Amino acid sequence: MAGLPPGLLIRTAKLVWTTLWQTMMGQMAPSSKGGDYQRPESEFRQRIEPEGAFPPAANRYQLIVGMGCPWAHRTLVTRSLKGLEGAISIIPVVPSPDEGCWVFETPFRDCRTLPELYRQAQPGYGGRATVPVLWDGQSAAIVNNESADIIVILNEAFGEWGTRPGVDLYPEALKADIDQWNDRTYQAVNNGVYRCGFAQTQAAYDRAVSELFDALDAIDQALGQRPYLCGDMVTLADVRLFTTLFRFDVVYYSLFKCNRRRIQDYAHLGPYLRRMYQLPGVAETCDIDAVKHDYYGNLFPLNPGGIIPSGPDLAYLKAPAEAVSSL
Ligand SMILES: N[C@@H](CCC(=O)N[C@@H](CS)C(=O)NCC(=O)O)C(=O)O
Structure with missing residues (x-):
């Protein structure tokens, strides 16, 4: 059987692959007109404060993290440096290569995937289901999903439960x-x-x-x-x-x-x-x-x-x- 001429084969493969590549990249990584990556803003930005909806407490809040993620890793490092392992537990998620989202190692609140939990916490949520998540186990709510905020919260709000009370990472x-x-x-x-x-x-x-x-x-x-x-x-x-x-x-x-x-x-x-x-x-x-x-x-x-x-x-x-x- 005669094969396709190599030039045609290469051009066709390139056209198909480039089109698919651009479509997938567009979904994975939204970009500007010039092709620059634009990271979406995190949407849950609440704090843990004594008189607020989410008061400080031990064994009430959890961190949902994927070990590969650098943003989630920030929260793990802060938790360790402050010695908060006993007060804040971890809920691990792993990436699902075929679904393009994080999935729980064991179902959590009847959710198999992280997007399901985001939608349970906020019906109609249409944004990215990212890690890390600071989760309130008592009211079943997402307190915050922005690592830059979460590490400040971990530094400030749980002072009395840290095993390294002298450590202040944001003096x-x-x-x-x-x-x-x-x-x-x-x-x-x-x-x-x-x-x-x-x-x-x-x-x-x-x-x-x-x-x-x-x-x-x-x-x-x-x-x-x-x-x-x-x-x-x-x-x-x-x-x-x-x-x-x-x-x-x-x-x-x-x-x-x-x-x-x-x-x-x-x-x-x-x-x-x-x-x-x-x-x-x-x-x-x-x-x-x-x-x-x-x-x-x-x-x-x-x-x-x-x-x-x-x-x-x-x-x-x-x-x-x-x-x-x-x-
Ligand atoms: N600004 C966020 C970014 C977090 C983020 O992008 N996490 C990635 C993993 S490294 C994620 O969960 N992506 C899933 C998705 O975008 O669907 C933060 O710092 O917390």
Whole structure:
């Protein structure tokens, strides 16, 4: 049987695949006209406050998290650094590659998937069903689904139940400095790696990758002067940077094309990543296999074959770090 002429076959396959790719990318990663990734805003933004609808309490609130997700990881690191494991439990979800959503490991409140729980909590909800979720087990409500808020809540609202009551990750005196770092790292680094990976045009990718590595160079320089972003103490600015850096050499470098340089090759970012990783309780929040599986196994348009790479070797994270003050 005569095959199709190779040129026609290639052109047809390209047309079909590109059309499908653009459709899937459009659903997975909404973008501007110029192809720049635009992350949707989180919709549940309530706080935990003494006189509010959600008062502080132990064993009332839970965190719904997926171990691969950097935004959920922020909440796990904060929970560990504060020693809140006994007061706030975890409800794990895993990604379903075929359904494109998070599913519960065991059904939760009769829900198999996270979108079902979002709709149960708010009938008619049409937004993304993202992790992390700060869940109120008492009123069966989503308190908050924005990691930037949740880590502030965890730092402030559960003081009396933390086993490390001295740890304040957002102290009054450093708030302005922390906020400034957060603004810089969110756009260029935390979301910047996604802007590289989800870019739908060369120009959008070029913009994102330059901003990303300019920011990493600046952060590397700053970390030459002090052990943590705001000085001698770990703050929420470090927590937010850490969860992106932890995934960088493993998935963003290759899958998201952030490959000008690896974190472990920077003079100060590499040791900083190791220092953060070795803080009490932090390594336990890091699941490298989940990270690899979640990204390579589930972002179909970026890795259609679903093959999970074997490297890189992250042994350096466990190597003895230089002694600096920790918490
Ligand atoms: N701004 C949110 C973003 C959270 C987010 O995008 N989570 C991703 C996982 S890494 C998610 O759950 N995506 C599911 C979806 O978009 O349907 C936060 O920081 O909490």
